[in-house]
Amino acid sequence: MHEPKTYFIRTYGCQMNELDTEIMAGGLQKKGLTPAADEESADLLIFNTCSIRDLAERKVMGKLGRMGRAHKRHQIIGVTGCMAMAKKESLFRKFPHLDFVIGTNNITDLGPVLDEVLYTNKQIVKTDDRFEENLDYLVAQRDNKIKAFVSIIRGCDKFCTYCVVPYTRGSEVSRPPASIVEECQKLVDAGYKEITLLGQNVNSYGKDQPEWNCLFHDLLYQLDKIPGMERIRFMTSHPIDITRELMEAIRDLPSLCEFVHFPIQAGSSRILKKMHRIYTKEQYLEKVDMLRAIVPDVSLGTDIIVGFPTETEAEFQETCDVLKQIRYSLAFIFAYSPRKGTPAMRWKDDIPEEVKLDRLQRLTAIQDEISNEERARMLGNTYEVLVERFNKDGKMLKGRTRCWKKVIFEGEESLIGSVQKIKVHSFSHETLIGERVGKRQQLLTLSNSI
Ligand code: SAH
Numbered sequence: 243m244h245e246p247k248t249y250f251i252r253t254y255g256c257q258m259n260e261l262d263t264e265i266m267a268g269g270l271q272k273k274g275l276t277p278a279a280d281e282e283s284a285d286l287l288i289f290n291t292c293s294i295r296d297l298a299e300r301k302v303m304g305k306l307g308r309m310g311r312a313h314k315r316h317q318i319i320g321v322t323g324c325m326a327m328a329k330k331e332s333l334f335r336k337f338p339h340l341d342f343v344i345g346t347n348n349i350t351d352l353g354p355v356l357d358e359v360l361y362t363n364k365q366i367v368k369t370d371d372r373f374e375e376n377l378d379y380l381v382a383q384r385d386n387k388i389k390a391f392v393s394i395i396r397g398c399d400k401f402c403t404y405c406v407v408p409y410t411r412g413s414e415v416s417r418p419p420a421s422i423v424e425e426c427q428k429l430v431d432a433g434y435k436e437i438t439l440l441g442q443n444v445n446s447y448g449k450d451q452p453e454w455n456c457l458f459h460d461l462l463y464q465l466d467k468i469p470g471m472e473r474i475r476f477m478t479s480h481p482i483d484i485t486r487e488l489m490e491a492i493r494d495l496p497s498l499c500e501f502v503h504f505p506i507q508a509g510s511s512r513i514l515k516k517m518h519r520i521y522t523k524e525q526y527l528e529k530v531d532m533l534r535a536i537v538p539d540v541s542l543g544t545d546i547i548v549g550f551p552t553e554t555e556a557e558f559q560e561t562c563d564v565l566k567q568i569r570y571s572l573a574f575i576f577a578y579s580p581r582k583g584t585p586a587m588r589w590k591d592d593i594p595e596e597v598k599l600d601r602l603q604r605l606t607a608i609q610d611e612i613s614n615e616e617r618a619r620m621l622g623n624t625y626e627v628l629v630e631r632f633n634k635d636g637k638m639l640k641g642r643t644r645c646w647k648k649v650i651f652e653g654e655e656s657l658i659g660s661v662q663k664i665k666v667h668s669f670s671h672e673t674l675i676g677e678r679v680g681k682r683q684q685l686l687t688l689s690n691s692i
Pocket residue numbers: 294295404405406407441442443478479480505507545546547576577578579580581
């Protein structure tokens with residue numbers, strides 16, 4: 243095996259994995275490696291994996307199996323991320339061609355692990371249970387030059403009974419506020435227009451460090467003060483920790499976008515209790531009412547799991563009713579997938595796959611109708627759109643409103659990175675189509691003066 247010169251990282255899973263990939267890429271570039279064009283030609287190939295549902299794991303396992311058969315001796319192959327934490331060294335038994343396994347709390351060890359692999363020619367595993375706050379976030383190599391993810395808290399202490407994350411990401415560790423402010427300041431100075439604060443539960447921020455005296459909303463007030471900060475978003479929040487102070491921050495801070503991912507998971511209080519979500523349907527609805535009273539134009543997103551063990555048709559109907567009542571602008575709907583090591587494994591996965599699929603389709607149809615109605619209501623209105631890039635067709639520009647709606651419109655490349663006022667005139671599927679308000683006015687003035 244020789245010293246790798248190029249790398250390729252394949253990322254699965256959520257935004258936290260995307261950011262970890264950017265940090266690993268930065269570390270590798272600092273070591274002198276350059277990005278490879280594809281998996282095959284890379285000297286170092288890393289799979290940054292996800293374990294959230296069975297399908298997420300199966301995708302990588304299938305790939306690793308196929309690669310084993312065609313393994314090129316010169317290539318170094320490693321697995322990082324949540325599946326690395328869930329499976330640890332057992333991955334070596336299944337895939338003897340793997341060179342290393344690095345868990346979510348050890349990405350700083352990537353350099354030394356690579357050296358060890360080269361030096362000893364042995365398989366190396368590093369999967370600490372706890373995250374030590376020594377990660378150099380500032381090395382992150384971001385492809386996107388307008389929007390950036392910034393980690394504020396790692397891990398999760400909620401232990402929902404279906405979820406692997408508390409085991410794959412460990413307990414909550416908040417990042418010092420000064421370090422977050424420094425990174426955000428640098429990003430704004432470098433021209434970034436939108437920062438998404440990341441954590442499995444961002445509104446637990448600071449609770450593990452009471453001496454900092456800085457909870458999530460306090461951090462938001464600090465970040466909003468950064469001169470030139472255009473937009474702040476956050477992902478994701480647990481309903482129990484969404485406080486009045488956070489709601490007021492959304493109302494009062496100019497840069498904080500009016501979109502809250504507010505995942506209910508299920509509409510029946512019995513199922514919520516079994517999921518250990520620590521709120522009832524009624525408590526959840528009360529919170530949504532409070533948020534809408536404080537921020538009337540807020541948009542809400544949610545995650546839902548259908549077919550949780552013992553979920554009856556009537557309980558599923560409660561979830562349908564909640565969707566119709568709340569009218570989320572975005573819903574991610576999943577079929578329950580039993581995960582090894584989670585408390586829900588002690589219950590039989592008793593809802594047949596076809597019933598889960600049927601519930602998933604029925605709920606998706608309800609949400610599609612709501613989303614369409616909501617888009618129809620936006621017609622004729624003007625929204626602030628942060629212009630991100632050309633749309634896939636290469637002709638129209640693409641951006642998002644503060645409430646996370648995708649908008650396309652005609653315009654020049656020079657508008658990328660700016661905020662434009664766009665009047666929406668139609669929509670196709672999930673995309674709103676509009677035109678620049680300024681441009682129309684300019685044309686009108688021009689034609690009047692001729
Ligand atoms: N911290 C986030 C969730 C991250 S996981 C939160 O609490 O909102 C993203 C979503 O995956 C969860 O909200 C849940 O809806 C879904 N999910 C998690 N475990 C699952 C499982 N075992 N089966 C199906 N969906 C699951």
